[in-house]
Amino acid sequence: MKRIVILLHRYLGLLAALFALLLGLSGSLLAVQQLLQGETYPAPVASHAASPHYQVVLASLRASYPQADFTLRLPQNPADAIEVRVRQRQQPDQLLWLDPQFGRPLATPEGRGTGWRWLHEVHARLLLEDGKTWVGVAGIAILLVLLSGIIHWWPKDWRKAWRLRRDKGLAVWLGDLHRMLGASMLLLLLLSTLSGLVLAFNQPIRQWLSPAKHGxxxxxxxxxxxxxxxxxxxxxxxxxxxxxxxxxxxxxxxxxxxxxxxxxxxxxxxxxxxxxxxxxxxxxxxxxxxxxxxxxxQAWRKIGSWAQALHTGSLGGVWHQLLMVVSGVVLMILGGSGLFQWQARRRKQGSRQAAMVATRARTAQQ
CATH class of the missing domain: 3.10.450 (Nuclear Transport Factor 2; Chain: A,)
Known part of the structure; x- marks a missing residue:
C-alpha cells in the first residue's frame, strides 16, 4: 500500500510541481504586497477631499455603457477614486477608475497596480477564462501530493526524521530538505491549499449548500x-x-x-x-x-468568508500575512526541489543503465 502512495506522490507531484511553483510564487508576492500596502489594487487618488457624488458617477457610466451592469467598489478614504467593474453581455469585464465627485475617468499612474492585478489574475485564474476551475484542479492535485507526502515521509526511526545530510551531495541534501519542509509545514500548507480550494470552487459549494433559488x-x-x-x-x-x-x-x-x-x-x-x-x-x-x-x-457565505480571510491573511493581521508569505515560499521550494529530485533520479538511472550496457559489452568481448 505504501508503495502505491509513494508512486502517487512521485508522479502526481511531477504534474503538480509547475502549478506549485506558479501558485506559490504569485501567492507569496501578493501576500507581501498586501502586507506592505494593504490593498491588492491601489487606486489613483482624486485631487480633492469632498464627499463622493454617486449619481454623477452613475450618470457618467450610463452615458458610455447604457446596457451594462456596474459594481462600484468604494475606497475607505472617500476622496480616493471609485473602482468600477463594468459587465456587458458577451464581453469581458472592464475595470475603470472614476473621480468620486465628477465621474470623470482617471488615468491610473503608469505601472501603479497594473502588475499586481495581472499577478492576481495569474494566481486566481491562470489568465484563463475558466481558470478558477483549473486552479481548483491544481489545488486538488497539490492536496493529494501533501497528504501522500506525509505518509511517504512517516519514519520508522524518529531519530532520522529531521536529519539534513550535507555530506551526501546536493541531491540528497535537497531530498532531506524537501521532506523536512513538507512535514514541518504541513498544517500551514493544508490551511492555504484548502482555503484556496474553497475560493476556487465557491460557486459549486454555493449551489450545493443552498436550496434552489436560495442565496x-x-x-x-x-x-x-x-x-x-x-x-x-x-x-x-x-x-x-x-x-x-x-x-x-x-x-x-x-x-x-x-x-x-x-x-x-x-x-x-x-x-x-x-x-x-x-x-x-x-x-x-x-x-x-x-x-x-x-x-x-447562508452557510456557503460563512464558509467563503472564512476561506477568504484565511487565504489572504486578513484574519490575524501582520503575523497571519507573514504566514501566508511563508506558505507560498515553502510551496515553491517543494515544487522546485521535487523537480530537481526527479531529474536527479533520471540521471542516476541513466548512469546505471549505461554502466550495465558497458559491463555487458566487456563481458561479451571476453
Whole structure:
C-alpha cells in the first residue's frame, strides 16, 4: 500500500510541481504586497477631499455603457477614486477608475497596480477564462501530493526524521530538505491549499449548500418600474438610514429596470474583507426590500468568508500575512526541489543503465 502512495506522490507531484511553483510564487508576492500596502489594487487618488457624488458617477457610466451592469467598489478614504467593474453581455469585464465627485475617468499612474492585478489574475485564474476551475484542479492535485507526502515521509526511526545530510551531495541534501519542509509545514500548507480550494470552487459549494433559488439575488418581480429612478445618493442615504452600522464597501446597479440596487456593507464582526451584509432597495420608490447578513443566514457565505480571510491573511493581521508569505515560499521550494529530485533520479538511472550496457559489452568481448 505504501508503495502505491509513494508512486502517487512521485508522479502526481511531477504534474503538480509547475502549478506549485506558479501558485506559490504569485501567492507569496501578493501576500507581501498586501502586507506592505494593504490593498491588492491601489487606486489613483482624486485631487480633492469632498464627499463622493454617486449619481454623477452613475450618470457618467450610463452615458458610455447604457446596457451594462456596474459594481462600484468604494475606497475607505472617500476622496480616493471609485473602482468600477463594468459587465456587458458577451464581453469581458472592464475595470475603470472614476473621480468620486465628477465621474470623470482617471488615468491610473503608469505601472501603479497594473502588475499586481495581472499577478492576481495569474494566481486566481491562470489568465484563463475558466481558470478558477483549473486552479481548483491544481489545488486538488497539490492536496493529494501533501497528504501522500506525509505518509511517504512517516519514519520508522524518529531519530532520522529531521536529519539534513550535507555530506551526501546536493541531491540528497535537497531530498532531506524537501521532506523536512513538507512535514514541518504541513498544517500551514493544508490551511492555504484548502482555503484556496474553497475560493476556487465557491460557486459549486454555493449551489450545493443552498436550496434552489436560495442565496441568489432577488428577482425584480416585486419591483414595478414607475417613472425615473431615484438618485443613487438618495438610495444610499436610505440604505444607511436603515442600517447605519458598518462601512459601505460596494454598490451594484443592474441595467434591467426591474432589479434592485444592492448595497454591500462590512460590519465590525464580519470576516469577509469587503463585508457580507446586503441591503436591497427599490430604485423607484426607495423602499428597503431586504437587509440580509449573509454570513449568519447562508452557510456557503460563512464558509467563503472564512476561506477568504484565511487565504489572504486578513484574519490575524501582520503575523497571519507573514504566514501566508511563508506558505507560498515553502510551496515553491517543494515544487522546485521535487523537480530537481526527479531529474536527479533520471540521471542516476541513466548512469546505471549505461554502466550495465558497458559491463555487458566487456563481458561479451571476453
Amino acid at each position: 441568489q439575488p432577488r428577482t425584480g418581480k416585486h419591483i414595478t418600474p414607475a417613472g425615473p429612478q431615484l438618485a443613487l445618493d438618495e438610495l444610499v442615504a436610505r440604505g444607511n438610514a436603515r442600517l447605519p452600522q458598518g462601512r459601505l464597501s460596494s454598490i451594484s446597479i443592474s441595467a434591467r429596470a426591474n432589479q434592485p440596487v444592492e448595497l454591500r456593507k462590512r460590519l465590525d464582526d464580519e470576516l469577509h474583507p469587503n463585508g457580507s451584509t446586503l441591503i436591497r432597495l427599490d430604485p423607484y420608490r426607495g423602499t428597503v426590500l431586504s437587509v440580509e447578513r449573509t454570513e449568519q443566514t
